[in-house]
Amino acid sequence: MRKWLPLSAVCLGTFMLLVDVTIVNVALPDMAADLHTSLGALQWVVDGYALALAALLLGIGSLADRIGHRRCYIGGLALFAVASLASGLAPTTSALITARIVQGVGAAAMFATTFALLNSSYTGRDRATAYGMWGAVSGASSAAGPLLGGPLTQGLSWRWIFFVNLPVSAVAIATCLFVLRDAHTRDTRRLDMGGVALFTVAIGSLTFAMIRTNEHGWSDPACWSMLLTGAVFLLAFVIAESRIAEPVLDLALLRNSTFSGVLIAAVLLNFAAYVSFAYTSIWMQSVLRLSPVTAGLVSLPMSVAAFVVSASLGRAMHRWRPGRVISGGILLIGVGDLLAAALVDAWPSWPALLPGFLVVGLGVGFAAPPLSATGMAAAPPQRGGMAAGAINTARQVGFAFGIALLGSVFTAGTQHALVRKHLTSATALAHDVAAGQSAQVLHSATPGSRDIIDQAIRAAAAHGIDMLLFVAGLIGVAAALISFLMIRQRPSVEDTPELPAPTTSSEERHSANN
Template sequence: MRKWWPLVTVCLGTFMLLVDVTIVNVALPPMATDLSTSFSTLQWVIDGYALSLGVLLLGAGALSDMYGHRRFYVGGLILFAAASLACGLAADSTLLVTARVIQGIGAAAMFTTTFALLNSSYQGRDRGVAYGVWGGVSGAASAIGPILGGLLTEGFSWRWIFLVNLPICVAAVVMCFTALRPDGERRPGGFDLWGTVTFTIAAGTLTYAVIRANDEGWSSPKTWGLLIVSAVALAGFALIEHYGDNPMFDLALLRNRSFSGILTAGLLVNFAAFAAFTYTSIWLQSVIGLSPLQAGLTGLPVSIGSVLASGFAGARLHGRSPRLIIGGGMLLIGLGSLLSGFLLDADSSWPALMAGYAVVGLGVGLVMPALASSAMGAVPHRRGGMAAGSLTTARQLGYAIGIAILGTVFAARAADELGSTDAAHAVAAGQAARLAGSFGEHVIRAAAAAGLDAGFYIGGAAGLLGALAVFLLVRPAAVPDEPKEPALAAN
């Protein structure tokens, strides 16, 4: 049993950081009421974590190679714990969002060292077992997040979804020094500082522009100014990666049609499959009246469908073309989202989500396992780690941008129904109860349903676009039997 303690140590951190991607969803309504947050701030509670985790992964990987993987993992755990404590004690929304961003930085430091730590601890068959267990823990984390969040929020307080991380972090840090091999001396290497800076600015200002559009409007000079800054920063990033000495992303990989198609699917899969869940959770609690735990349990069809589909794919589709598996999965995700939008109206409750969720889950079960091996199978062996990191970055950015876009659309559609932007923001932020004296119950339900419908339809379109990109770009070659190393997972 002693030989598996390094695996337990790594899995503790992985489980915790991935749970924190989804655990927040069911806590948003009570969080909004307690802190009197605006709708935009509520979006940043989720996006602050996802963005900082996503944009820093590639750069953090280079730093961990230089300074030592165990040191970096321990540092990430300590930073994550401190930020979790700050989240749990936050007296206002500004402190909460700031702590979530720092929490994401700690998560990136942990996540990027995962495979290096497993590789240094295991060889041969044991390494394969370790990767399999780690993959199962990663998948379970995303599914358990909303349920665990519902239990903690309902049984104690929303603050405990953050405070529960503290004993886990302490245990993991202790185990790092007893179970993981010490790092050697600092290794030489380069860090792409300006690439990291420009990429962070590009992703951050794009997300901020979409969220600000809730208040300023799309025609506002502020919104367009942010979009221009994002475009300039992205262009700067491309130049730095092309001419720099230590690029964190090799732009030549984008000339590979198959990899470009897989990366596009990675960017759109979390957008299409999961971004709408944030707003359905708010709707289920603040409009329909479900408890946090009940709202979390509505996601079970996604989890069950995902497990069934991944099991079927592993048994029956092994060695098949990634174009078929990933493209078919993205098609199912798109159709499932469209089905949810079609079945949901002002008189609906949670059962209206079940059929669409089940179809989305089947698609997720096909796409997620295949994305990992396909991305690395499409690039040279020496670029396998870069392919894994860029895929995870794309998934996190897709989720963050999806949250921002669907939030803007939700608020705009609700405003059309209510005739009031402020009232629409109250519904979107989980504060529908304070509108009871001004609007009838059916009007509020109709406004929320209109916002959710639009979100599901956009998510469905993103899924279909991802399927089209895969069918057009990915070559019909079989996935190698043994991938170089598993890609980093995310929600």
């Protein structure tokens, strides 16, 4: 059993950092009430973490190749713990968002080194088993966030969803110090800080624009200005990476249709599978007035299904064609979202979510484990760390964009239903509902109108959730088709990169890329 201690250490950190992507979802209404915040601020509490994680994975992965994966992983754990403490103590929304961004930096340091540490610790079939268990943990972690956040929020306070990270981080750091090791020569090439900066500004600008659009509408000039800024910096990133000798992302990797298909699937998988939790949590607690525990339990079918399927799939993963497994899993995610949308439309209450979330969990269990392994196998061995960073970046970009875009869908669907009921100030009311302020709206209404407004809000919010799930479902179905057409390569246990010492000469780099 001692040989699995490195896997346990890596999985513990992975579980903690991915749980923190979604654990705040169930606490959003309590945060809104305690900090007197808006929908935009709530989105940044979620997106600030995911965005830092997405924007820095590539750069920190390259840095880890220089300072050592073990050292970077342990340093990330320590920073994550400090930022968790700051998040729990945050007196204002701005302080909380700042702490969440720093927490995302620590998470990026952990996530960027995960595959390298597993490759350093295991070979052959043990590596396939390790990847399968890691996939099971990663697939279930995001779904488990609301499940864990509910009891902590209801029994203690929303601040304890951050405080609980402290003892877990201490155990993880102690374990890592004794069982993790680096098994390759450190990279001495120059770190592409320009590429990291361009990518960070591009993704941050695009996310900011989408969140602002949700609050101010598409007619706001600032939204279009930020979208244009993001597009310009993204184009600059592509141009810069194509011309630099030592890029943070080798664009030659994108010529491989399997690797490109994995990146697209990674973006859309997180978009379709996990984003809806943020808004269904607001709906269940603020509109349906469920407790945080009950709202969290709604994610239980998804979490259990994802873990069971992923754990069972790990040993057999290398025997099946990855395109079929990944596309089939993502198709299940899309079907699950569409099923939930249909049931919410017919029966606008929380049990309508359960069958759909169960199917989504099955899809996550099938798609998540082979996604990373297939992308790694499609890249040259000397680009293994870069490939891992790109795949994980894509998943977090999907989540960050999804929070922004599906928030707009939820608000628009709610507003449309309120307009049809001829309610005054439908736009402002829709934003209040989306921000978890339904109770405050009802409290400020006249006693004679409260029942009418309450019924209107319930119907309108259910319509917003219906539209959100429908869009997520369509995204899932489209992602399944793209995955099926693009992902062709069959990985084997031996294909998984060993992450050897990087080449040092320009001739060797040219040979490796071709």
